[in-house]
Amino acid sequence: MLREIYFSAVGLFRRSWLLIVIVMTGMPVMGQDLSFEPNDHQRLQKADILFFNESFSDALKIFEQLYAADTSNRYLRFRIAQCYSYLPQSRDNEVKLFCDALRLPYPNSLSNTYVYKGYMSWLSVDSGILITQKRQNVKPYRFNPKETFDNICISEDSRYLVFVNTTSSKNQIYFLQRIGKQWTNAENITAQIGSMGDCFPSFISKDGKRLYLTKYDGFDSEIYVSTYDGVKWSLMKKLNSNINSSYWDAHACESPDGMILYFASNRPDGYGGMDIYYSIKVDGDWKKATNAGNRINTALDEDYPLLVNNGRTLIFASQGFSKGVNKLDLMYAQFVADFIWSVPKPMGYPFNTSDDDFSYVPLDELARAFLYQDILCMNKKMLRYELYLKTDIAVSSDKAKYIGTKRMVVRNLVDPQDTRSVYIEPGAKYGSVSVFPGLYSIEFKG
Incomplete structure (x- = not known):
């Protein structure tokens, strides 16, 4: 039987089931033999973890099939x-797809294109500088395709997993963190x-110090938290009665500052089924939970909240919001004011x-940055890239020849006021500057 690889990102147990059944986010999980054809969401998740494992050719095949x-x-x-x-010999396709995805003009020529170890950048004297993708140059943790995994949570800054x-059947929980450019070994916690x-x-907090868990007993569920002191994780602690009721409470996440908790519950004061609630932390503890309102919640189930951006x-x-078919769709809503959200839209x-x-x-x-900040928010200004240029290259054109650079000046061709000058330290091989997606000219000064 064909062995498929999947992962999920949150707890996936439904309150209406008395039997514990693993489902996909996701879905089961990586390495499990499946007797059914995966849907496109599941295939997307498989491609995502293959990319994380640096199996770029295998990930590419799936992304192209979905595309x-x-x-x-x-x-x-x-x-x-x-x-x-x-991948080698893919430069033209790479540049064209990046330009299309970011709605940028395609450069007239790729004759002066340079690729540096650990980074990708496009340099054209005629067309200027297009966006560059900063590669993390991190030795990845690789998920073993012979094993099965679920509930993968990664911190916002990609440092904790x-x-x-x-x-x-033991459902062992593992933790690893990125220190410098290396992932630690996965520790069974x-x-x-x-x-x-x-x-x-x-959910794991951005600073890697708080891990939220959902505990199931087959009849209901409760929300717990464990804290990390830099050496080990504490025994998980059940959240107070403002969060945990006598009903089904699950799938907590917190705001970036750790002061607001969102979670799902089927307590009877909701609009029906599972609803999304929030609670504010005051004097170190969570206060009475408040329903997120009927713009977010409906008479059916709303679950698995996650705050991004x-x-x-x-x-x-x-x-x-699934027009009568009673299935779970992924939705997103934008912040309007405190605890008020825009009308939700489907992620598509x-x-x-x-x-x-x-x-x-x-x-x-x-x-993640492209999906959350550009696709969902349509706000390119939030999505930054690092421009990395080698300082000892020679670039010839009708106007100049640059070598032995001491300073580089980057100008936004759409917004001339957006000009950045970066001094290159003596002996440095590379210079860098943070830029928004766009088209730039560059000037090297010796």
Whole structure:
């Protein structure tokens, strides 16, 4: 039987089931034999983890198959371009797809294109500088395709990673962190936090100090938190009665400052089914939970909340916006004012399919930034790139020849007031400057 690879990003147990059944975010999980054809959301997740494992050719095949079903999809163009940037002899396709995804003009010539180890950049004296993708140059943790995993949570800054190994029925929880350019070995923290195989992580804070978990007993669920002191994780602690009721409470996430908690519950004061609630932390503890309101919640289920874009975008799964088919679709809403959100919109293909779709969190940091900040917010100003240029290259044109650079001046060709001058330290081989997506001219000064 064909062995497929999947992962999920949050706890995926439904309150209406008495039997614990693993479903996809996701879905089961990586390495599990499947007797059914995966949907496009599941295939997207498989490609995402293959990319994280640096299996770029395999990830590319899936991204291209998905793209064939929607050739206007900017997110898939972006992911394909990312794969191309790691593969040889793909420069023209890479640049074209990045330009299309970011709605930038395609350069007239790629004759002066330079690729440096660890980074990708496009340099054209005639057309200027296009955006550059800063590669993390991080030795990745690789998920073993012979094992199965679920509930993969990655911190916003891509420094902390938690997952459940479901290869056996013990549901072991692992934690790893990135120190410098290296991922640590995955540490089994199941005993540290006090899980008996019935706990599943839903969120890890940006600073890697708080891990939220949902504990299931087959009849209801409760929300716990474990804290990290830099050496080990504490025994998980059940959140207070303002968060945990006598009903089903699950899938907590917190705001970037750690002062607001969003979670799902089917307590009776809601609009029906599972609703999304929030609570504010005062004097170190969570206050009475408040329903997120009928702009977010419907008479059916809303679940799996996640705050992104520094807390200004709320992503969640909902049955109530799927036009009568009663399946979970991924939705997103933008911050309007304190605890007020815009009318939710569907995330669309390939995130939503004809099946239940619970969540999608790209493991790649740049892909997350593009999805959350550009696709969902349509705000390119939020998405930054690093421009890296070698200082001892010689670039010939009709106007100049640059070598032995001491300073580089980068000018935005659309907004001339956006001009940055960067001094190159003596002996440095590279200079860098942070830029927004766009078209730039560059001047080297010796």
